[in-house]
Amino acid sequence: MSRLARTALLAGAAALIVLGVGPLFAKAQKPAKPEAQKTEAAPSAATRVAKLNLGRVALPEEIAAWDTDVRPDGHGLPPGKGTVKEGDEIFQAQCAACHGEFGEGAGRWPVLAGGQGSLTADRPEKTIGSFWPDLSTVFDYIRRAMPYGNAHSLSADEAYALTAYLLYLNDLVKDEDFELSEKNFTSIKLPNAKNFYDDDRETTEKAFWGQTPCMTNCKSEVKITGRAAVLDVTPDDDKTAPKVD
Amino acid sequence: MTSSIIRNPLSRRGFLGAAAAAGAGIGLGPAHAEKPAPDPLITEVQDWNRYLGDGVDKRPYGTPSPFEKHVVRRHVAWLTASPESSVNFTPLHELDGIITPSGLCFERHHGGIAEIDPANHRLMIHGLVEKPLVFTMEDLKRMPRENRIYFLECAANSGMEWRGAQLNGCQFTHGMVHNVMYTGVTLKTLLNEVGLKPNAKWLMLEGADSAGMNRSLPVEKALDDVLIAFGMNGEALRPEQGYPLRAVIPGWEGNLWVKWLRRIEVGDQPWQAREETSKYTDLLADGRSRRFTFYMDAKSVVTNPSPQAPLKHKGRNVLTGIAWSGRGHIERVDVSLDGGRNWRTARIDGPVLEKSLTRFYVDFDWQGEALLIQSRAMDSTGYVQPSKDDLRKVRGVNSIYHNNGIQTWHVRPDGETENVEIG
Numbered sequence: 039m040s041r042l043a044r045t046a047l048l049a050g051a052a053a054l055i056v057l058g059v060g061p062l063f064a065k066a067q068k069p070a071k072p073e074a075q076k077t078e079a080a081p082s083a084a085t086r087v088a089k090l091n092l093g094r095v096a097l098p099e100e101i102a103a104w105d106t107d108v109r110p111d112g113h114g115l116p117p118g119k120g121t122v123k124e125g126d127e128i129f130q131a132q133c134a135a136c137h138g139e140f141g142e143g144a145g146r147w148p149v150l151a152g153g154q155g156s157l158t159a160d161r162p163e164k165t166i167g168s169f170w171p172d173l174s175t176v177f178d179y180i181r182r183a184m185p186y187g188n189a190h191s192l193s194a195d196e197a198y199a200l201t202a203y204l205l206y207l208n209d210l211v212k213d214e215d216f217e218l219s220e221k222n223f224t225s226i227k228l229p230n231a232k233n234f235y236d237d238d239r240e241t242t243e244k245a246f247w248g249q250t251p252c253m254t255n256c257k258s259e260v261k262i263t264g265r266a267a268v269l270d271v272t273p274d275d276d277k278t279a280p281k282v283d
Numbered sequence: 284m285t286s287s288i289i290r291n292p293l294s295r296r297g298f299l300g301a302a303a304a305a306g307a308g309i310g311l312g313p314a315h316a317e318k319p320a321p322d323p324l325i326t327e328v329q330d331w332n333r334y335l336g337d338g339v340d341k342r343p344y345g346t347p348s349p350f351e352k353h354v355v356r357r358h359v360a361w362l363t364a365s366p367e368s369s370v371n372f373t374p375l376h377e378l379d380g381i382i383t384p385s386g387l388c389f390e391r392h393h394g395g396i397a398e399i400d401p402a403n404h405r406l407m408i409h410g411l412v413e414k415p416l417v418f419t420m421e422d423l424k425r426m427p428r429e430n431r432i433y434f435l436e437c438a439a440n441s442g443m444e445w446r447g448a449q450l451n452g453c454q455f456t457h458g459m460v461h462n463v464m465y466t467g468v469t470l471k472t473l474l475n476e477v478g479l480k481p482n483a484k485w486l487m488l489e490g491a492d493s494a495g496m497n498r499s500l501p502v503e504k505a506l507d508d509v510l511i512a513f514g515m516n517g518e519a520l521r522p523e524q525g526y527p528l529r530a531v532i533p534g535w536e537g538n539l540w541v542k543w544l545r546r547i548e549v550g551d552q553p554w555q556a557r558e559e560t561s562k563y564t565d566l567l568a569d570g571r572s573r574r575f576t577f578y579m580d581a582k583s584v585v586t587n588p589s590p591q592a593p594l595k596h597k598g599r600n601v602l603t604g605i606a607w608s609g610r611g612h613i614e615r616v617d618v619s620l621d622g623g624r625n626w627r628t629a630r631i632d633g634p635v636l637e638k639s640l641t642r643f644y645v646d647f648d649w650q651g652e653a654l655l656i657q658s659r660a661m662d663s664t665g666y667v668q669p670s671k672d673d674l675r676k677v678r679g680v681n682s683i684y685h686n687n688g689i690q691t692w693h694v695r696p697d698g699e700t701e702n703v704e705i706g
Contacts, residue, residue, distance in 0.1 A: 087472075087475050089476055090425075090426055090472070090476060091476075092418065092422040092423075092425055092426060092476065093416035093417060093418040093419075093422050093476060094416065094417055095414060095415065095416060095417075096407050096408075096409050096415035096416055096417045100407065100417065101409050101415060104407060104489075104545070104546050105409065105546075105548065107487060107497065107548065107554055107556075109550070109552065109554050109555065110555050111552070113550075136364070145364055146361075146363060146364035147364045148364075157566060157570035157681075158568070158570040162566060162681050164561065164566070166561075169561060169566075169572075170560055170561050171555065171560050172555045172560060174555065175555055175556065175557050175560050175561065178554075178556065178557070179556075179557040182494070182495040182497070182557075183393070183394060183493065183494045183495050183557075186365075186368075187367075187394075187493065189394070189493050189494075189495065233572060234564065234571070234572050234573075234574045235571065235572075235573060235574070236573070236575050237573050237574070237576040237577065237578070238573065239573075239576065239578070239580070242677065243677055246580075246666055246667060246669050246673075247664065247666050247667070248665045249667050251617065251626070251659060251661070251667050252626070253617070253626045253627075254625050254626070255624065255625065256623055256624055256625065256626070257622070257623055257624045260621065260622035260624060260655060260705050260706075261705060261706050262655075262693060262703045262704070263447075263703075263704045263705060263706040264447040264448045264703060264704035265448055265693075265701055265702070265703050265704075266448040266449055266450055266451040266701060266702035266703070267451060267701055267702075269448075269449055271359075271361065271449060272359075272450050272451040272452060272455060272590075273357060273358075273359055273360070273455075
């Protein structure tokens, strides 16, 4: 038998198998066995995979240009300084249009100050002073993405000054002459830092696992307690009257 | 007209005409008991049946039929301050199967869409590595590739519904999810190229967009199943989805799937970036907050019927929906038509994959009775999708994120369908 003919036969057999299996799958009540999508296990030092030797070494200047991130331990803080007063001036010129003169937020733009003690209230106000755990996040985010639409335009000194002003707006420093720098930065702790903890759903929500759900007569009465239509906040060109035939 | 129909209750046409008239005031014309008129769509030659249509290359990149122009992503203007830092929603009620068409995958940007020529894109990996490296897109496309189907759900999907039913449409209540086949390189491959130092514990992924979107990722996940993808659904990523390069973090909240990925820094602790502290942390009733709530728990929603897709026919109908879990695959989906009093197990059709949308159906007869439709997903870890009230008991109503509670749709006798809460 030629190779070609054998291939054709094999292909025919495969087609038959597929055809044979098709209807069975269609009738099956239970889903087909889920296919694992996982890649093979992570390599240990012992089973190190050969390198592909693609890419090139990143130069120190290139790393410096992009590596502007700052961590809570101060890792990544650039040299620089700025006072509350200096920050006030920059803030009014570059930030207040969205965030308000005192960080109160204009329209739906983020509120940056106030809200202390509101986290258990009906409408919590999550600001730098009331909610954020780490001051480094403020500095990092300003340098990363602010002002909105003109990112990477502020100097390190300006970012220190703005961060100092935001501390002042949140009553975390009282003195307009307070100067923030890479030297005193990590000494400042935000008040809500202690109220964050890592995901604990697998213990605190353990009850959601392993239950055998009720299938019949699970409730005696069902009442509608709320309707989206009452609030009427859905964008409305979907509100077409249905027709039933 | 209506009264004459009522006088002839045995006529099938009369019954159908009455139902239509009652439903929307659109009758079938005068009700005749005589023989039905032939359908002119069948008896008359139609334009498309006579004249030549467009030739090849008239539509070099095909788009949906003009009759499908209503099938689009939509946003809710009051949710955000500006469209560049906003979200829109996948029209789940118009889709079927498990794959979301690329152009309908919901968008979430923090600083607008970065438009990047792939020739000008670089991926840098540095920090606690033996050799910091820069990769071009050409480099990445010379590496071994994998293809995987995964859902991406924004942690804030259904976040507007914590306090009660708010938006009328599964597009708005559940449309921050999509399911795509990605093509890319495993992050494990890239980390092998740079060589992790022994104290490497966390990575920081950063985008090239004007928000410099960044998140911290545990190294265990990075070495497990993370892909660095350049393809979606068989073609290049769409700009809205991070062209030319994005992270794919299977089963974990969408915010981690950094788009326009340009940099990965390796460190020994998390960065506490803005998007993992001030946002994407879950404020509970006691005023404390969970952070690094990465997993998306099992969830499901009936997409049809739903407020944007009311029931239009009495008799035979198809109920369908999607279910997914970030912890494994979907084991089973139950559906209730009476607000959770009684349940039946839905029929799953199509591929059942880990961390992927799974499609379910209930084929049913409807006689115009009011329905309270719910679906309940169960995953391979034994997790059972909780009711909204059960979630609220543990978390309160201020956590914004990770609302995977059971959704209820109220179908009225006229077929109109509404988002409701039940007690």
